[in-house]
Amino acid sequence: MNPYENLPEKSFWKPSVASKSLFDITGLWDPAFNILPNHRIVTFGSCFAQHIGHALTARGFRWLSTEKPPRGLSAKHAKLFNYNVFSARTGNIYTASLLKQWASWALTDAPVPDEIWEQQGRFYDPFRPQIEPNGFASAEELRLSRAQTIAAFRESIKQAHVFVFTLGLTESWVNAQAGHEYPMCPGTVAGDFDAQRHLFKKQQFNDIFKSLSDAIEIMRESNKNLKFLLTVSPVPLTATNSGNHVVVATMESKSILRAVAGQMTTRWRHVDYFPSYEMINSPAFKGVFFEPNLRSVNPYGVNFVMNSFFDALTHKFGEFKPITPRFSRMNSDTVCEEALLEAFGQ
Amino acid sequence: MTTICIIGNSHVGSLKMAWDNISPRYPTMDITFFAQRGYGLKDLRIEQQSLLPTSEVLASALQFTSGGKTGIDTRLYDVFLIYGLFLTPYFQADKPFYSQAVLQHALYDHVEGSLSFKVLKQLRSITDKPIFAGHDPLLIPRGEPANDSPAAYLEAINTLNTLFYQPLDAEVIAQPLDTIVYGRHTHPDFSKNSKRLAVGRKTDLESQPDHNKGHMNDEFGELWLKQFFAKIT
Numbered sequence: 001m002n003p004y005e006n007l008p009e010k011s012f013w014k015p016s017v018a019s020k021s022l023f024d025i026t027g028l029w030d031p032a033f034n035i036l037p038n039h040r041i042v043t044f045g046s047c048f049a050q051h052i053g054h055a056l057t058a059r060g061f062r063w064l065s066t067e068k069p070p071r072g073l074s075a076k077h078a079k080l081f082n083y084n085v086f087s088a089r090t091g092n093i094y095t096a097s098l099l100k101q102w103a104s105w106a107l108t109d110a111p112v113p114d115e116i117w118e119q120q121g122r123f124y125d126p127f128r129p130q131i132e133p134n135g136f137a138s139a140e141e142l143r144l145s146r147a148q149t150i151a152a153f154r155e156s157i158k159q160a161h162v163f164v165f166t167l168g169l170t171e172s173w174v175n176a177q178a179g180h181e182y183p184m185c186p187g188t189v190a191g192d193f194d195a196q197r198h199l200f201k202k203q204q205f206n207d208i209f210k211s212l213s214d215a216i217e218i219m220r221e222s223n224k225n226l227k228f229l230l231t232v233s234p235v236p237l238t239a240t241n242s243g244n245h246v247v248v249a250t251m252e253s254k255s256i257l258r259a260v261a262g263q264m265t266t267r268w269r270h271v272d273y274f275p276s277y278e279m280i281n282s283p284a285f286k287g288v289f290f291e292p293n294l295r296s297v298n299p300y301g302v303n304f305v306m307n308s309f310f311d312a313l314t315h316k317f318g319e320f321k322p323i324t325p326r327f328s329r330m331n332s333d334t335v336c337e338e339a340l341l342e343a344f345g346q
Numbered sequence: 347m348t349t350i351c352i353i354g355n356s357h358v359g360s361l362k363m364a365w366d367n368i369s370p371r372y373p374t375m376d377i378t379f380f381a382q383r384g385y386g387l388k389d390l391r392i393e394q395q396s397l398l399p400t401s402e403v404l405a406s407a408l409q410f411t412s413g414g415k416t417g418i419d420t421r422l423y424d425v426f427l428i429y430g431l432f433l434t435p436y437f438q439a440d441k442p443f444y445s446q447a448v449l450q451h452a453l454y455d456h457v458e459g460s461l462s463f464k465v466l467k468q469l470r471s472i473t474d475k476p477i478f479a480g481h482d483p484l485l486i487p488r489g490e491p492a493n494d495s496p497a498a499y500l501e502a503i504n505t506l507n508t509l510f511y512q513p514l515d516a517e518v519i520a521q522p523l524d525t526i527v528y529g530r531h532t533h534p535d536f537s538k539n540s541k542r543l544a545v546g547r548k549t550d551l552e553s554q555p556d557h558n559k560g561h562m563n564d565e566f567g568e569l570w571l572k573q574f575f576a577k578i579t
Binding site: 071 | 446
C-alpha cells in the first residue's frame with residue numbers, strides 16, 4: 001500500500017496524457033469557486049487576457065466594461081482605440097507591479113505621475129503608450145483620458161465579482177527617480193530612452209509575490225467579496241533585456257509567474273489559478289496551438305483553452321444558463337412604412 | 347418662388363402632412379417630395395444631373411410621393427433637404443471623456459454609415475445648389491429621464507457640420523428647440539394622434555402603437571418646416 005495506489009487517473013501521465021489524443025485531455029482545472037453568467041467579470045493583464053473577455057461575452061457571461069466606446073464607434077475603430085479590449089482602457093498590464101500601480105492610483109491616495117511624452121506635436125501616455133494610435137492632441141487631453149481610465153478601473157473593481165488577471169512578464173522598466181513603472185521600455189513604442197532615467201528591473205519571485213499580494217489587498221479593501229482568477233500568459237517573450245537567450249528568459253519568466261500564481265492560491269481562498277498556460281505550453285499539447293512563429297497562440301488554442309474553462313465550470317457546478325441581452329431594438333421599419341404611406345396616401 | 351426638393355424615408359411623412367396644411371400660407375414655396383420607406387433610397391443611381399431609381403419598387407414610390415416624377419432632376423430645384431434616412435441624432439457630452447480622435451472616428455462611423463450621407467454625396471456630385479440634412483427626430487422619452495440641456499445635442503450638430511458637412515458645402519439642421527424635452531428627446535405630444543394608413547386592415551385609422559417613439563406628427567412637421575423656411579429665405 002502506498003499513497004499513489006488510490007489516486008485518480010488524472011494523477012498519472014500515461015492514462016491521462018500519453019494514452020489520449022491531446023484534444024481529449026481534460027480535467028486540468030478544478031475551479032475553486034463558481035463563476036456564474038450573471039457575475040460581473042473583469043479582465044486585465046497581458047495580451048492573452050483579451051481572449052478571455054471575448055470568450056466570456058460569446059458564451060453569455062457578463063463581461064464588464066466600465067470604459068465603453070462612444071456611441072456610433074464601429075467595432076473596427078473601437079479596437080483601434082483599445083476599447084473593449086480590457087475592462088477599462090489600461091492597455092496591457094504585463095506585470096504584477098504594474099497592476100499594483102494601477103490599483104494604487106485608482107483606490108488609494110497614491111499620486112499619478114504627470115509624466116507625458118511628446119513626439120512630433122502629439123502626446124503619448126507612458127503608461128498606455130499605444131492606447132491612441134497617433135497619441136493625444138494635447139497634454140491636457142491625455143490627462144483627462146488617463147483620469148477617465150483610472151476612474152473606470154476603480155469602478156470595474158468596485159462592481160466586479162471576479163477579477164481575471166493574466167500575468168505576462170517579469171522584466172520591467174522603471175523611472176529611476178520617481179520609481180514608477182512603464183509597461184513598455186521608453187523609446188520602443190514612444191518616448192525617448194534615457195539610460196540615466198530608465199532602469200531595467202528583472203523581478204524575482206518575492207518581488208512579484210509581494211506586488212500581487214499588495215494589489216489584491218488594495219482591491220479587496222474596496223470590494224471585500226472580490227474573487228481573483230489568475231492565469232499566466234502562454235505567449236513567449238518578444239524580447240528580453242536579461243542577457244539570456246530569449247528561450248531561456250521566457251522559461252525563467254513564465255516559471256516564476258507560474259510559481260507566484262500557485263503560491264497565491266495557497267495563500268488565499270479567494271484566489272484561483274486557471275491553467276491556460278499549461279494547456280498551450282505543456283509538451284502534452286505538442287505545440288499545436290502556436291502559430292508558425294511559435295509565439296502567437298492560434299484560434300484553435302484559444303478555443304481549446306476557453307472550452308476547457310467552461311467545461312470545467314459545468315463539470316463541477318452544473319449547467320449554466322447564459323444571460324441574454326436585456327432588450328433588443330425594435331425594427332421600426334414596419335412602422336416607417338405606415339407613417340410614409342399615411343402622409344402620401346390621403 | 348423657391349423650389350424645394352425633400353428626399354427621405356418614412357420620417358418625411360410628418361413634413362408632408364404639415365405641408366398639406368400650411369402650404370397656402372407659403373405661396374412662395376414649392377415643395378416636391380421624393381420618399382421611400384426604410385433603406386429604399388439606397389437604390390438611387392446618378393445619371394447626368396439626376397438621381398434615378400434602379401428598382402421598380404423605388405420608381406413606383408418616387409412617382410407616388412412626388413406626384414408623378416420618375417426621378418430627381420436637380421436642375422428643377424433651388425434647395426435640397428435630405429430628411430431622416432438613418433442620420434440619427436448624436437450627443438457629444440463632456441462625460442465620459444473621449445479624445446478628439448475617438449470622437450471624430452465615432453462621428454465618422456455614425457455619419458458615413460447612414461443612407462442620408464450617401465444620398466448627400468450623390469447629390470453633391472451632380473449639383474452645387476444648397477443642400478441641408480435633417481436627422482431622424484429625437485426619440486420621445488421613456489419614463490422620466492434626467493433633465494439635461496440640449497447642449498450635448500447641439501454640440502454634436504456643430505461637430506458634424508464642421509467635420510463632415512461643411513466640407514461638402516452642406517449643413518445639418520437641428521430640430522426645433524421647442525420640440526425638445528429633457529435635452530435629448532422630442533416632446534411626446536409630437537408623436538400623438540398620427541394614424542395608420544387605411545390599407546384595408548383591421549388596424550386602419552388606429553393610432554400608431556406606443557412603441558413608435560421615433561415618428562412624429564404634422565405639428566412637429568410644421569415647426570420643422572417653419573424653421574427650415576426661415577433658414578433658406
